[in-house]
Amino acid sequence: ALKVAIVGLPNVGKSTLFNALTKTAAAQAANYPFCTIEPNTGDVAVPEPRLKVLAEIAGSKEIIPSRITFVDIAGLVRGASKGEGLGNQFLANIRDCDAIAFVARCFVDDDITHVEDRIDPVSDLEIIETELMLADLESLERRRVQMEKRAKAGDKESQLNLKLVDLALTQLNAGKPARTAEISKEDRKAWDMLQLLTALPALYVSNVDENSADEGNELSDLVAARAAKDGANSVVISAKIDSELAVLDEAEQLEFLETLGLAEPGLNRLIREAYSLLGLQSYFTVGPKEARAWTIHVGDTAPQAAGVIHTDFEKGFIRAETIAYDDYVALRGEAKAREAGKLRAEGKSYVVKDGDVMNFLFS
Numbered sequence: 001a002l003k004v005a006i007v008g009l010p011n012v013g014k015s016t017l018f019n020a021l022t023k024t025a026a027a028q029a030a031n032y033p034f035c036t037i038e039p040n041t042g043d044v045a046v047p048e049p050r051l052k053v054l055a056e057i058a059g060s061k062e063i064i065p066s067r068i069t070f071v072d073i074a075g076l077v078r079g080a081s082k083g084e085g086l087g088n089q090f091l092a093n094i095r096d097c098d099a100i101a102f103v104a105r106c107f108v109d110d111d112i113t114h115v116e117d118r119i120d121p122v123s124d125l126e127i128i129e130t131e132l133m134l135a136d137l138e139s140l141e142r143r144r145v146q147m148e149k150r151a152k153a154g155d156k157e158s159q160l161n162l163k164l165v166d167l168a169l170t171q172l173n174a175g176k177p178a179r180t181a182e183i184s185k186e187d188r189k190a191w192d193m194l195q196l197l198t199a200l201p202a203l204y205v206s207n208v209d210e211n212s213a214d215e216g217n218e219l220s221d222l223v224a225a226r227a228a229k230d231g232a233n234s235v236v237i238s239a240k241i242d243s244e245l246a247v248l249d250e251a252e253q254l255e256f257l258e259t260l261g262l263a264e265p266g267l268n269r270l271i272r273e274a275y276s277l278l279g280l281q282s283y284f285t286v287g288p289k290e291a292r293a294w295t296i297h298v299g300d301t302a303p304q305a306a307g308v309i310h311t312d313f314e315k316g317f318i319r320a321e322t323i324a325y326d327d328y329v330a331l332r333g334e335a336k337a338r339e340a341g342k343l344r345a346e347g348k349s350y351v352v353k354d355g356d357v358m359n360f361l362f363s
């Protein structure tokens, strides 16, 4: 499953956010540093309002959303790459993830200790990015020696790797995360193999006070500006509100959101941002049993999409019957869509679009 690491300095609201995400008390929030030691992992449904619409039309018994995994990573403080705080163990946990969500404290509350004794979310993010950059620098320099030897001996793969390593080193030495480097499409795979922490797609999450949950505040504006510079995306949430919302049922949630003047829980925005950050989209399968969302990459072809359901579907792919979501809804289901000529037969090279309702034929 796709994994997103939640990182940030102590007491910025990571556990509160993680708890809200997973609706469990597994990651105990507490007002002191280093309270979460083991990485906590939680599976979260990707909010997808279109599934409900499809299920109603088709009379599906069950709705099955896509899922994304969040990992709460603790112990990241200044000096972490040198073994401070909880030391290096968090690095391996992050390396295992597909993207990083950096939580920044954009709320002011004198009762909650700040490890650096001040509220300055951009500097907080810099501390963390710096630790990750130092870790990348160290690992690249360690690997470079052998790589250079092999490259000089004529090894083609090492030559390409060396070129990419030096590109990363140039960025990092200039104080920029590796993700700001421009990598050609052909080099992408080798680049990903370097497994750099600062090359992972990044989302800066501004945790604001309850009154700023909608539009954010001056601090989150600074974070957003910084995100643009670091090649990251940004999103505003109030972890506190979301943790209160998380324990309510749907009707109560709507009522609470209305009182606050919010359109949706901040978490929905966060999950959607993480999803698009990873270049993901959904297609649907719809029947009387279930309406289900499947996660694919933007640009995936029909056989690749089929492969997400089962590898046999990809291997034996013959064709896909496809209805665009809007057509499916406007014509109230598959039968009428077929009559209206809106059910298309698509072959191997079809690039699946977000929201396609699909049936696969395979041998």
Ligand code: GDP
Pocket: 008, 009, 010, 011, 012, 013, 014, 015, 016, 017, 028, 029, 030, 031, 032, 033, 034, 036, 107, 108, 109, 112, 207, 208, 209, 210, 238, 239, 240, 241
């Ligand atoms: P972590 O160390 O980053 O995991 O931070 P926690 O989630 O444990 O939060 C630290 C403290 O800050 C807890 O007492 C939370 O209740 C509190 N906190 C988290 N988010 C907010 C917020 O948006 N506003 C306020 N006032 N307090 C918050």
